[in-house]
Amino acid sequence: MIILISNDDGIQSEGLHALVRAVSDLGQVWVVAPDREQSAVGHSITISEPIRYVDFELDGAFRTFAVNGSPADCVKLALSELLPEAPALVLSGINRGENTGISVIYSGTVSAATEGAINGIPAAAISVDSFSPTNYDAAAAVSRRTAELVMARGLPEGTLLNVNVPELPAEEIVGIKVVRQGRGRFKETFLKRTDQRGRIYYWMDGHKLPLDETDTDGIALLQGYVAITPIQFDLTHHAYLEELSEWATDFTLPRE
């Protein structure tokens, strides 16, 4: 059974290496990952340019490809061209930095797992809540257990797991919570500066806004829990469909 692994921090990322080692005996591990960091690329795909790969060696992987594309490109290329058969599981991570709340929609890590789900393959994205993790042991163990359970039990069609792990020693993690995606988000600010030639540039920065919510991914993580959220890709605001339908009668068409 093939396990496909990708990420958005790139092929050199320690989190990727830790994930590969954590599951290397659960299947034949194929790694298809970006050749450089692709954080915050969201669900971008490369359609206007060619993409290429180079072979790479990683401890614990059967084969490894470094691709000059996004995480979603990597999984699409793997499924269409590189793998000899469909994988039993797609894993993405271990990401440096949590992916909860609104951040999920900007996450390249989640997008790689989403590509798995779109193609009918059980998938999970794993992130650790630190931009400079000192070790990945707890997140690696959680990843392994996630892989075992998902392979044994499957997931509903079009569903993937978004797993966020606190940056704590394993023995200090409080427990596991299955929670909804919250509304936590960054408030962007832009540094405005002048370059060497006198031209203005902006550079995106930001800070987390306080969380005014309960029972969400962001809150569980803050409280020391591993947060697991089942996600899907139907963005419809179902509860609002009916009310909006009443508007449609006022939507005079151009001809009228």
Add this chain to the structure above:
Amino acid sequence: MIILISNDDGIQSEGLHALVRAVSDLGQVWVVAPDREQSAVGHSITISEPIRYVDFELDGAFRTFAVNGSPADCVKLALSELLPEAPALVLSGINRGENTGISVIYSGTVSAATEGAINGIPAAAISVDSFSPTNYDAAAAVSRRTAELVMARGLPEGTLLNVNVPELPAEEIVGIKVVRQGRGRFKETFLKRTDQRGRIYYWMDGHKLPLDETDTDGIALLQGYVAITPIQFDLTHHAYLEELSEWATDFTLPRE
């Protein structure tokens, strides 16, 4: 009242110009759009590099900025730095090519409108179902009516409208339907070729898979209707939360 307009086809796009003209008397129109095509960038944001703008002139716009970033970058920069006050409405489009079904998650057009909704501003994305539209008259009229209705009635918090318009003369459009996002998607294929130096490259291509569904955005559009879908950005698979919670008891933590 300010109307902020962006897109993903770039500042030179005829669809953008048609949208600006269509709403220019409904408010003070500010355009902040990518300086080149950014299709299929999904919800990417630029955090590792600076971004800049140049001033531009567009018929019907009060001010226009061409930004070397993604659609989401454009809206973030506009809201944080460029606009004198929060806009009453964010519009994105008119996109060349429909954004229905799974394509919504790859859409830069939708991501610009989503940035509006994240920031509490009513928003709509408008696309026309052709890669080479012969005219934008019907889509422009639909855009104008959408803008009027959304400004008059508002939208629930965190909600935007995804509007897809058939490429038909206005008088041939069958009507308006409020519908859910479907599962329509492209099946990717990759052209595999050898370059001038003998190295292999891949180039993403694809074709639409047949739609096996009813009452969706993709179906309504095919039937000649304007398809309007209210979308939001909570990706939680709510119906599956409870069942997955039962798993959590089997999720032995690393320490155990």
